[in-house]
Amino acid sequence: xxxxxxxxxxxxxxxxxxxxxxxxxxxxxxxxxxxxxxxxxxxxxxxxxxxxxxxxxxxxxxxxxxxxxxxxxxxxxxxxxxxxxxxxxxxxxxxxxxxxxxxxxxxxxxxxxxxxxxxxxxxxxxxxxxxxxxxxxxxxxxxxxxxxxxxxxxxxxxxxxxxxxxxxxxxxxxxxxxxxxxxxxxxxxxxxxxxxxxxxxxxxxxxxxxxxxxxxxxxxxxxxxxxxxxxxxxxxxxxxxxxxxxxxxxxxxxxxxxxxxxxxxxxxxxxxxxxxxxxxxx
Amino acid sequence: xxxxxxxxxxxxxxxxxxxxxxxxxxxxxxxxxxxxxxxxxxxxxxxxxxxxxxxxxxxxxxxxxxxxxxxxxxxxxxxxxxxxxxxxxxxxxxxxxxxxxxxxxxxxxxxxxxxxxxxxxxxxxxxxxxxxxxxxxxxxxxxxxxxxxxxxxxxxxxxxxxxxxxxxxxxxxxxxxxxxxxxxxxxxxxxxxxxxxxxxxxxxxxxxxxxxxxxxxxxxxxxxxxxxxxxxxxxxxxxxxxxxxxxxxxxxxxxxxxxxxxxxxxxxxxxxxxxxxxxxxxxxxxxxxxxxxxxxxxxxxxxxxxxxxxxxxxxxxxxxxxxxxxxxxxxxxxxxxxxx
Numbered sequence: 001x002x003x004x005x006x007x008x009x010x011x012x013x014x015x016x017x018x019x020x021x022x023x024x025x026x027x028x029x030x031x032x033x034x035x036x037x038x039x040x041x042x043x044x045x046x047x048x049x050x051x052x053x054x055x056x057x058x059x060x061x062x063x064x065x066x067x068x069x070x071x072x073x074x075x076x077x078x079x080x081x082x083x084x085x086x087x088x089x090x091x092x093x094x095x096x097x098x099x100x101x102x103x104x105x106x107x108x109x110x111x112x113x114x115x116x117x118x119x120x121x122x123x124x125x126x127x128x129x130x131x132x133x134x135x136x137x138x139x140x141x142x143x144x145x146x147x148x149x150x151x152x153x154x155x156x157x158x159x160x161x162x163x164x165x166x167x168x169x170x171x172x173x174x175x176x177x178x179x180x181x182x183x184x185x186x187x188x189x190x191x192x193x194x195x196x197x198x199x200x201x202x203x204x205x206x207x208x209x210x211x212x213x214x215x216x217x218x219x220x221x222x223x224x225x226x227x228x229x230x231x232x233x234x235x236x237x238x239x240x241x242x243x244x245x246x247x248x249x250x251x252x253x254x255x256x257x258x259x260x261x262x263x264x265x266x267x268x269x270x271x272x273x274x275x276x277x278x279x280x281x282x
Numbered sequence: 283x284x285x286x287x288x289x290x291x292x293x294x295x296x297x298x299x300x301x302x303x304x305x306x307x308x309x310x311x312x313x314x315x316x317x318x319x320x321x322x323x324x325x326x327x328x329x330x331x332x333x334x335x336x337x338x339x340x341x342x343x344x345x346x347x348x349x350x351x352x353x354x355x356x357x358x359x360x361x362x363x364x365x366x367x368x369x370x371x372x373x374x375x376x377x378x379x380x381x382x383x384x385x386x387x388x389x390x391x392x393x394x395x396x397x398x399x400x401x402x403x404x405x406x407x408x409x410x411x412x413x414x415x416x417x418x419x420x421x422x423x424x425x426x427x428x429x430x431x432x433x434x435x436x437x438x439x440x441x442x443x444x445x446x447x448x449x450x451x452x453x454x455x456x457x458x459x460x461x462x463x464x465x466x467x468x469x470x471x472x473x474x475x476x477x478x479x480x481x482x483x484x485x486x487x488x489x490x491x492x493x494x495x496x497x498x499x500x501x502x503x504x505x506x507x508x509x510x511x512x513x514x515x516x517x518x519x520x521x522x523x524x525x526x527x528x529x530x531x532x533x534x535x536x537x538x539x540x541x542x543x544x545x546x547x548x549x550x551x552x553x554x555x556x557x558x559x560x561x562x563x564x565x566x567x568x569x570x571x572x573x574x575x576x577x578x579x580x581x582x583x584x585x586x587x588x589x590x591x592x593x594x595x596x597x598x599x600x601x602x603x604x605x606x607x608x609x610x611x612x613x614x615x616x617x618x619x620x621x622x
Contacts, residue, residue, distance in 0.1 A: 116299070116303075117302065117303045117306050119549075120299075120300070120303045120552075120598070120601070121303065121306070121307050121310075121552075121594060122552030122553060122555060122556050122593075122594075122597065123552075123553075123556070124553065124556030124557070124559075125552075125555070125556055125590055125593060125594065126310070128559075128574070128578075128586075128590075129310070129311065129314065129586065129587070129590050130314065132578055132581075132583070132586050133314055133315060133318045134318070153549075206439060210439075210441055213441055213443075213444075214441065214443070214556070214557070214560055217443055217560050217563070217564075218559075218560060218563060218574070218575055218578055219575075219578055219579060220578065232443070232444065232447075235447075236443075236447070236563070236564060240447075241447040241448075241450050241451045241455070241564075242450065242451075242454075242455060242462050242463075243455075244451070244455055244456075246451060249444075249447050249451075250448070252444075253440075253441065253444035253447070253448070256441060256444065257436065257439060257440050257441075257444075260439035260440075261435055261436040261438075261439040261440075263439075264435045264438070264439050265432075265435050268431070268435060268503075271507075277510070277511055277514055278507065278510055278511075
């Protein structure tokens with residue numbers, strides 16, 4: 001198995017290590033944080049708009065709620081929405097892209113026509129339109145809205161990758177052996193583009209986290225609970241940034257940027273390692 | 283049949299595609315409220331109707347207009363044809379919250395603000411980002427490359443609107459250098475006087491910066507990779523061994539990498555616009571984002587739909603211009619090398 005060498009190569013890449021460490025820190029904040037700091041993020045018990053102090057490490061908001069407690073639970077929520085968005089978008093994109101790439105012909109043309117049309121309509125605008133019609137939006141609904149509006153570029157990329165693989169010899173061999181299209185797609189084609197799929201997943205998770213925040217700020221986020229986006233919405237509503245309440249609007253943004261940029265750093269580092277065209281000529 | 287040159291044929295194909303997509307967008311706007319269970323528009327109508335029972339002629343009037351524009355009682359296909367033909371004539375219905383004003387009347391004055399922010403910031407970011415990215419790709423392994431890449435990775439993943447909040451907090455509230463929001467100072471009347479233009483630019487700076495900073499990151503990341511690919515191409519290695527001077531090599535790589543980045547412009551305009559709408563809300567900037575927000579907070583569906591349709595149309599117009607430029611600079615399209 002070549003796995004240990006790959007892991008070793010990655011671990012000696014400084015950018016990869018920094019990125020993955022930062023991302024794990026964010027995940028731990030979301031997963032373990034709320035357990036270590038078990039304060040109700042939505043309790044109105046505290047004093048209003050208190051700057052960080054001993055009792056409230058990140059202060060409180062206009063409604064007297066603990067900002068740190070919100071940040072910890074919000075991180076968990078946002079990561080969940082991000083992962084779920086990626087899952088939904090990639091499921092749709094993989095099926096459509098693979099069907100187009102493997103079947104070819106009329107199926108290919110019809111699917112790509114749909115894809116290109118959807119790709120041309122900005123996904124966030126479409127997400128806003130859909131979300132505005134839904135009165136109740138759970139986290140899953142928000143992820144679904146973001147997922148079904150963001151798959152097209154991925155479907156197109158998967159198709160292109162598959163088309164370039166299709167003419168390779170091992171595919172002909174499988175075809176001659178009489179394997180079904182499905183088996184061909186899952187056993188021969190998709191494993192060959194696994195790193196590519198991982199990088200796409202990073203982009204989708206980031207898209208989900210940023211999309212949730214974007215929808216939330218304009219009042220179209222999850223209708224209950226706490227997320228990093230909802231924190232920013234409340235801060236915007238109360239003009240926190242115009243009134244100097246930095247402890248309210250800075251932390252959720254820092255957390256979003258930490259999560260998304262750490263993933264980007266990991267993905268870039270992996271690209272440098274696995275993509276022969278990017279390797280430095282020595 | 284008239285034979286068209288490759289250039290004209292390419293543009294015609296693009297125009298046809300964009301038109302088809304535009305019709306699809308309008309169709310989505312038409313179908314969504316009719317597909318979602320509990321038809322939100324019908325719900326709104328019922329609500330208005332209940333208010334109308336208790337209360338004056340005015341609401342009855344709103345109700346009647348809405349009924350008619352929604353096409354209640356007509357068969358679906360007739361509603362659709364009505365909707366489509368009105369959308370093409372620029373009639374996007376009547377606003378509920380601002381009754382009896384037409385949706386288009388409310389959106390029209392906001393469009394120049396949005397486009398005026400979107401286009402210059404995207405072009406500026408494109409130029410700066412591609413230049414930085416190209417130099418970074420060319421100077422592989424240098425301190426410059428590492429700094430540009432790390433900064434770009436972080437900036438490109440920063441939400442515009444959060445950066446906007448930070449900029450307002452630092453430069454408007456703490457340092458008091460720029461206004462905290464709005465398109466121009468209260469009390470000024472829009473005109474072409476030097477005084478107004480100076481005020482306009484003063485308000486423009488922070489929203490502009492918040493978009494440029496984020497967008498630069500994305501372009502730089504893409505360009506860096508493209509230049510590295512280009513430098514690895516056979517003709518590059520060949521030229522290098524021939525002893526072509528370095529300046530020239532860089533120019534080759536830069537020019538050839540720029541082409542895909544022009545195509546990227548069309549797609550990026552859409553995503554930048556999405557982020558910008560929210561940034562406008564943070565800045566209380568008088569663009570379409572602000573109008574959309576007003577529509578959303580009062581559930582004024584005709585207004586929300588109108589903003590969507592207008593923005594998609596504006597975007598497609600911009601896309602077509604980008605296609606035109608692309609066709610001009612890409613010799614393969616200009617001379618008809620591309621697939622028949």
